[in-house]
Amino acid sequence: MKLSGLLSRSNRELPGTSGLARVDRRTGDLLRRIGPGDIAVLDQVDLDRRTAEALVAAEVVGVVNASPSISGRFPNLGPEVLVAAGIPLVDDVGTAVLRVVKEGTKLRVHEGVVYAGDREVARGVEQTAERIADALIEAKAGMAAQLEAFSANTIEFLRRERTLILDGVGVPDVVVPIKDRQVLVVAGGTRHVDGLRRLRKYIREYRPVLIGVDIGADTLFACGFKPDVIVGDPDGIGTEALRAGSEVVVPAQTDGHAPGLERIQDLGIGAVTFPATGNAEDLALLLAEAHGATLVVTVGVQAGLREFLDRGHCGSNPSTFLTRLKLGARLVDGEAVAVLHRSRVSFGVIALLVLAAVVVMVAALWVSGVGQVYVDIAVDGVRALVDQVKGWFG
Template identity: 85%
Template sequence: MKLSGLLSRANHDLPGVTGVARVDRRAGDLLRRLSPGDIAVLDQVDLDRRTAEALVTAEVAGVVNASPSISGRFPNLGPELLLEAGIPLVDGVGTGVLRELKDGTKLRLHDGAVWVGEREVARGVEQSAESVADAMIEAKAGMAAQLEAFSANTIEFLRRERALILDGIGVPEVYVPIRDRQVLVVAGGPRHAEELRRLRRYIREYRPVLVGVEAGADTLHDAGYKPDIIVGDPDGIGTETLRAGSEVVVPAQTDGHAPGLERIQDLGIGAVTFPASGNAEDLALLLAEAHGASLVVTVGLQAGLREFLDRGHSGSNPSTFLTRLKLGSKLVDGAAVATLHRSRVSLGVMVLLVLAAVVAMVAALAVSGVGQVYVDVAVDAFRSVVEWVKGLV
């Protein structure tokens, strides 16, 4: 056997996880370049939920963080989500790894060490479920200070965006009619595809305006729905989904720059920009509210206390809080809608009722001597009714 073959086999037998390195200090830029099997190398203190969800969706083989993924300021959710998905996380390796490693380098992660071939280039802490749980307990002590910072950020955000939040100034016009209609907003949160499946009957009955936010737009398209409005960075949305959407709204920075707009133009798809400092989820909710939606049902949008503190971007926390205050009673969680909309009569009971009615009719026909033809007609009618009942469930 050739020496190269022996080396390849030896590398293959080494313990740990291997993959191609994708390196970037900015998580947003890194996420757009990831492919399944890559090892993401980033520098993010307190790895937040949204970044972790994007890494899981990208199907990375591992994550190397130059900074601590849990600093102790508050119990952030990112590390826990990565480990639940079976993605190893090597933490706190130092910023030197960002200079040492180049895109395309083949890495191996094992026992907290980062290897290139037979050379160890960095070492940190490989997180486990136990280490993350212990760190989260300690981090809860930092929530009081985080809440104070959150309050100050909320006041500052309201000063900066009060015209948008209070009066809807700056919300773009859309052609899809929304006024006095229900709106279903689907974002890429945990188990959002499962939540969407549970809303099939609701969608069939009420025909809400379907708004897909970034990964949520792809989920709508994959489920067989045509998104009426797509909100988010087009670089993170599939081409077929973008072409299927009726309208595309691209969030823009306050200076007017809109990431992903060039891709939309290259595809020949019309789009409008939405200049604001909030995240795409919040902009989708404000869009629905400003155009007169009667009810806004959400899928994949979580907004508990931990989620408010875990957004990872200082401007989006107040945006999320104030947006939900703005919508008030119009905003309903999709899980609650699915629970309330379940059929109160089971399929079995409905079939038995129909069967009883048909049997009574057949018996009456037989006794009256009308003939077998009418019996056959009754049986065919019963079968049609059963298929109709199945379509309701």
């Protein structure tokens, strides 16, 4: 009885969500290692949407954050994304979890408690949709302070990067011709895969220069397009996409260090560096503008107020704001292009088809000996059809 009871309890599934721990203070490094079934253990105040979307895409089963995912400074978007995807988020468990939990440990999260086996290793707050909604309402009060800080940062950034923003000094030359062409910039934002698919007709008709930013390059390649230019850290981009790109532009820090450049060299792929403090999306837009693009269409590049203040997207970095001012009316969101664009069938193609039908009909009538009267009737009918088709296409 006792033995069977022990076996019954050992075989009984424990409540909560279980998975292998992936632990890292540096969120960027963590995102490169996580995969399906993992529990991400990180330390990020004000979890941003871009990070949350990457966690969802990696199919993690849980997230444990050592810091508050919503600090109240501004309404950041990451926690909302995770909870909406059904991923448990255990929040504000303390930094000790990063030392206690080892990489690859099997964890279980249940009602805000983190277990390794039967041992409790951390405790925090499991976020729910209701908690997040209440926290975001309170956080809106912090937006005024964020905007004030942003204004000061913008002035300082413009002092440092004014020659880049105003005159394009420092923008690298690229082999791909961009002048007087339209450019499509694909980044890894919300629904960027669907957004790219909706632009297939636009791409076929206008043949824009295709610029993939970070995982946007992988998306272009996966959808059957060859990136003309790739901008971003090569360590976060697939090998096949890198090899398919005509040219790779690697963002470099102000001291000249360019993360991922070693990988490019190991793959034998040519690349140029772009020294600037802006993020990869901003650099891609500046690249297109400096080289004379007539129109820049974006997919996965968000710039609403909430996204603008979201730390992971542009947060305290004013380069996004100034870059969009620089491009002005040339910058268009891909959603708008998809709605406005319609596939236009060439009238010339229709005219050729109608003409071919006329030739076949006339030949058949003539050979059959029906006579010229019926031939004239057929020709008049086809002319009327051509006039009608011309009316359809203006």
